[in-house]
């Protein structure tokens with residue numbers, strides 16, 4: 001990606017720098033017109049609101065008391081409970097925390113599952129208990145298991161000697177199988193001692209489910225019927241039935257993959273001209289962007305069989321097993337050519353060889369070598385085309401990327417607005433939607449969402465509609481589902497003392513007021529003091545579409561952002577006195593100093609430091625990692641950096657304070673309104689300025 005040089009991670013999202021965009025200027029004019037009480041100002045405010053209903057930046061403060069109260073809701077939730085998006089209450093510190101996001105980074109539907117392809121046993125048990133694990137397959141000796149999670153993810157787990165494990169799996173309806181052993185006493189002992197009585201039970205369970213017409217687990221994996229033939233770790237689908245029409249958006253990727261379809265359909269056309277048909281193609285992109293779906297669509301379009309596997313499944317306990325699995329897979333594939341072989345998470349085996357903790361991993365190396373051998377082995381027109389997916393192309397072994405192997409890369413990025421509209425259309429097929437649902441608007445409110453996130457959104461909206469006993473999903477359900485996905489569920493039942501309410505109201509009002517009066521800042525979309533997730537309240541801002549699409553942020557924008565973040569604490573200070581400020585702003589502060597530090601260390605925004613990037617390399621943008629905080633500069637430089645950071649923060653502080661003290665009447669009005677109504681939308685908030693005598697802040 002051309003822009004990865006500049007990319008960084010303030011808040012787990014990608015931010016880039018740019019001059020102010022036209023829309024921000026328009027927002028400024030709007031604000032000005034409101035402030036000048038122009039006759040058309042109401043109209044303009046409305047236009048502004050509809051343009052930007054979204055919350056791509058919000059601040060919030062935690063209300064630990066409310067959290068505690070909400071732990072015992074008066075009415076139990078219905079059975080169809082949407083996925084919780086928040087950490088369990090036990091993870092919550094007794095102190096306030098504040099959230100600040102620049103984009104509504106969706107918590108992916110499986111965010112409560114561990115990352116990576118190796119889970120710890122405790123993580124695994126947790127996931128089982130939450131019903132997130134669909135099936136497990138034990139290695140022959142029972143010391144390792146491979147799991148398939150409900151979201152399709154796979155991972156392996158080292159199994160300690162736990163006599164309760166089988167019971168736990170049984171109670172949670174997990175499908176259990178054991179890798180076929182060549183013979184081996186290990187397997188026998190294992191089954192004999194532990195599994196056998198249970199397997200009978202699992203078999204009955206499945207027969208029962210099938211008899212009821214429930215999902216019995218078709219496919220090559222899973223199902224007790226597979227015990228005898230579970231050596232292969234791949235699935236074979238003769239016809240996927242998926243076409244490019246099922247993949248919404250992703251036009252560029254489809255265009256590039258159309259070529260692969262054509263190779264498969266008319267190989268002669270190419271070979272007649274002496275063209276070598278490519279063997280491998282890498283699909284690169286963040287999780288949930290539809291890489292698997294695309295691969296299936298290629299097979300479907302070409303009308304060829306689809307073989308798929310997750311690379312992590314190749315690697316098992318025993319050296320050599322992975323390699324033999326790869327051999328099996330290709331043997332089968334070649335016999336069915338032309339066909340597609342799809343390898344998910346190729347990075348699980350395709351990492352740089354010899355890297356990793358404790359030196360190389362023999363098993364993985366052998367597996368990857370076998371894969372390379374297979375790919376080198378088939379001649380240009382064997383008709384097997386390997387598609388592999390990864391979100392970490394950077395860690396792949398260079399040998400995989402050489403000509404004749406995965407020498408083509410197709411990027412599958414997060415969808416843009418138009419793509420999101422199309423994906424929403426796909427995922428609302430078969431759902432009863434009210435007339436007021438406008439996909440365009442939803443798409444504008446969901447920058448950064450992947451196909452999987454949008455699917456999740458529509459599903460949550462449907463669940464909400466069902467819980468509300470509605471016949472149709474209306475825009476309200478979608479809106480609520482969206483906010484819930486972004487910020488966690490509202491805790492309407494939470495009991496909040498008046499004192500706390502007042503505090504949160506002023507805190508949020510502080511953010512909103514500074515945001516509204518900062519030139520070139522995003523408009524306020526909504527302010528709420530209803531506790532939600534970990535947050536006691538929050539203020540949503542709506543960045544312009546251009547900013548969201550470009551991901552570019554100017555220096556002044558970042559300076560304003562710091563001031564806005566400090567607005568909450570300053571408001572508390574001004575209203576309740578310095579001795580009564582709370583810890584509610586701790587997260588605000590963390591974000592502020594992170595922004596300031598990035599400005600100095602990475603973006604060349606400090607004259608004293610100059611145009612150099614110092615500090616460690618950035619995190620991986622796909623993985624949303626934090627910037628590493630490694631320091632590669634001298635103590636003297638560190639002192640200058642610290643001073644510069646402090647300077648930026650202090651400047652932001654005094655700018656914000658000036659706004660708050662100058663417009664304290666509006667602060668009071670807004671806080672009052674919040675205490676009355678708990679939620680105030682951007683339009684209503686802006687109307688406070690029309691009666692007031694606010695003047696635009698000029699720095």
Ligand SMILES: Nc1ncnc2c1ncn2[C@@H]1O[C@H](COP(=O)(O)OP(=O)(O)OP(=O)(O)O)[C@@H](O)[C@H]1O
Pocket residue numbers: 152246247248249250285286287288289290291292293294344389391423426450451452453455
């Ligand atoms: N462009 C899209 N159009 C329609 N649906 C999509 C699209 N992208 C993703 N989805 C939905 O999201 C689900 C998950 O996508 P998929 O498994 O293909 O993503 P992936 O990129 O392979 O993710 P991972 O890297 O996690 O395996 C799909 O089943 C599909 O329903």
Ligand SMILES: [Zn+2]
Pocket residue numbers: 059060061098507511565568569584585588
């Ligand atoms: Zn705050």
